[in-house]
Amino acid sequence: MSIDLENHFYDKYVTSTFDIIYSLSKALYLVNPLINDHHQRVAFIAGSIAKEAGYSEDEIEDIILASLVHDIGVVVEKEFHELVNDEEQYECELSHVLVGSFLMKDLHFFPNIPKLIKYHHTPYRIEKNLIDENEEVPETSNIIHLADRIDIALKRDVPALDQREKVTDKIKNYSPNKFNPAHVEAFLRLADREHFWFEIEEHDKYPLIKYNFHFSHIDMTMDDALEMSRLLSRIIDFRCIFTSTHSAGVATVAYTVAELMGMSPDECKAAKIAGYLHDIGKLAIPSYILYKTDKLTPEESLILKKHPYYTYRILNSFQIFETIIDWASYHHEKLNGKGYPFHLHEDKLSKGCRILAVADIFTALSEERPYRKSESKENLTALLKKLAEQNELDHDVINTFIDNFDIISQKRQKAQNKASEEFSMFCKNVFSNNVCKSNITYVSVLTAD
Incomplete structure (x- = not known):
């Protein structure tokens, strides 16, 4: 429920990190409906892999929040269709990662999101950081990269479970330099469970994500809203x-x-x-x-x-x-x-x-x-x-x-x-x-x- 400022002057109101970023993700639906659906599916997949791989609650929270807006730098449908080309290479045109990272900077509630967005297309093993050679690539950004490729591999007009073997084979056939082997193993364990594929197809990801993962509460002040x-x-x-x-x-x-x-x-x-x-x-x-x-x-x-x-x-x-x-x-x-x-x-x-x-x-x-x-x-x-x-x-x-x-x-x-x-x-x-x-x-x- 929204708050009536004219009748009630609150110093703050309580919300959650998830509700804020989820609402922002939904707003991106107006720019491109395909991005909104992709964001939510990647967030669920990435969160599930991170949980299965044993990451901490705080790390999983950052991974899910970044996943919900990982393509926020994509502002036209043309580039989104370029991104869903599964033959994409690290050296290809990916300025959307810098756009997204820039747009999300300066939010003190979400200090780790910009960096995860910046590197969500970066392979696990690289000789040189081509985006910023002075910056360390966060390991958790590679989970978003993996989840992104899993979702891209799934056709929307075929039941996800029917594509299990094809998708898992595709992921296993990638070079070990592309994805962290521990993340791939976590995904393969999830892939054995039918409910994982059913949940990917859930239309409303809000309860699926919010109530299965931990998210921090925020005392949102007027200055924070500003x-x-x-x-x-x-x-x-x-x-x-x-x-x-x-x-x-x-x-x-x-x-x-x-x-x-x-x-x-x-x-x-x-x-x-x-x-x-x-x-x-x-x-x-x-x-x-x-x-x-x-x-x-x-x-x-x-x-x-x-x-x-x-x-x-x-x-x-x-x-x-x-x-x-x-x-x-x-x-x-x-x-x-x-x-x-x-x-x-x-x-x-x-x-x-x-x-x-x-x-x-x-x-x-x-x-x-x-x-x-x-x-x-x-x-x-x-x-x-x-x-x-x-x-x-x-x-x-x-x-x-x-x-x-x-x-x-x-x-x-x-x-x-x-x-x-x-x-x-x-x-x-x-x-x-x-x-x-x-x-x-x-x-x-x-x-x-």
Whole structure:
């Protein structure tokens, strides 16, 4: 159940490491349904192998959590289909491991996940670490590699048990340099048990994984939720150079305006979190629409309009503060009921919703896009006043923007400059590696000129 921030101000709420990462894994379903199914199956297989091989509860926890998002760096279907080619070699194009590792960094609850993601395609025995020669490859990442290959070998239209002999033979025929022999032996013992194959095919892996393995509990504070929201904003914004700093801008503007309007510290943090998450529904939008530099067709506009609905769906799965869900999801609603996708009227739109709606418009029109320049202060002020007069946006919120325009604009610019530096570092770290290069979507940012 989500928490109503407006009526109950909690310093923290209790969740688990599994629930957080599982919800993130489910959100990736919108980018590619195949990845979501693959993640959950690999998590179960890897956890089962690790348990059979005698790893500690903490090690198994890290293996399962990393498995649930191991391909988070894959953002387009093209590369996923390349990865499921069973003839894949270590030297092939695998920058998704660096993308995923970068996206998951800085989360203090999950310090080991980035490294496991980074090396989940690395063979057991290698002469040289081609990704980072100064870093030791974690042994447990090879379990994810093995589980990944097991799942890839399984055809979805044939019962898993019927494929037992074929899959086990395939794994045994790999070079001993590819997989840790102890891990392979653990898998072969599991393969003798029919229930293992039945459980791989279980549609709902949530209870299967959560209640058969140990996971740590987390006292999630608002500051922790803010940290998580920044991670998610990277996944959203880094899909496209045109919007690579947008969520950071909206988050800062929303926080600043909430503060100026006298909202409590927790409400201000909630506004910032909602700003980071308001466009998470764009994970469901095809990348060609996000990249398009010309005017969208009517059909494309309708597809784009789905994103706040998907924001609502995704955030509900995270079981976060209910207020944050509303503020983030209703950023395209209008006081006169002519917004989308829920057509809510002003009696259903709280102050936080109204702030987010203006923060999104203010930030978007302050940004340069390929198809238009940023709006001047005069034009933007005039537009905001007009929208207030048409009862689309809140008068009090608009007046706060106008009265503090320069302060808000300066803070927005500073936040977006910082986000731009982080995006540049992301591109540098991922694409400077001579081995791990790829034609995934992110490459377009390097040639966007």
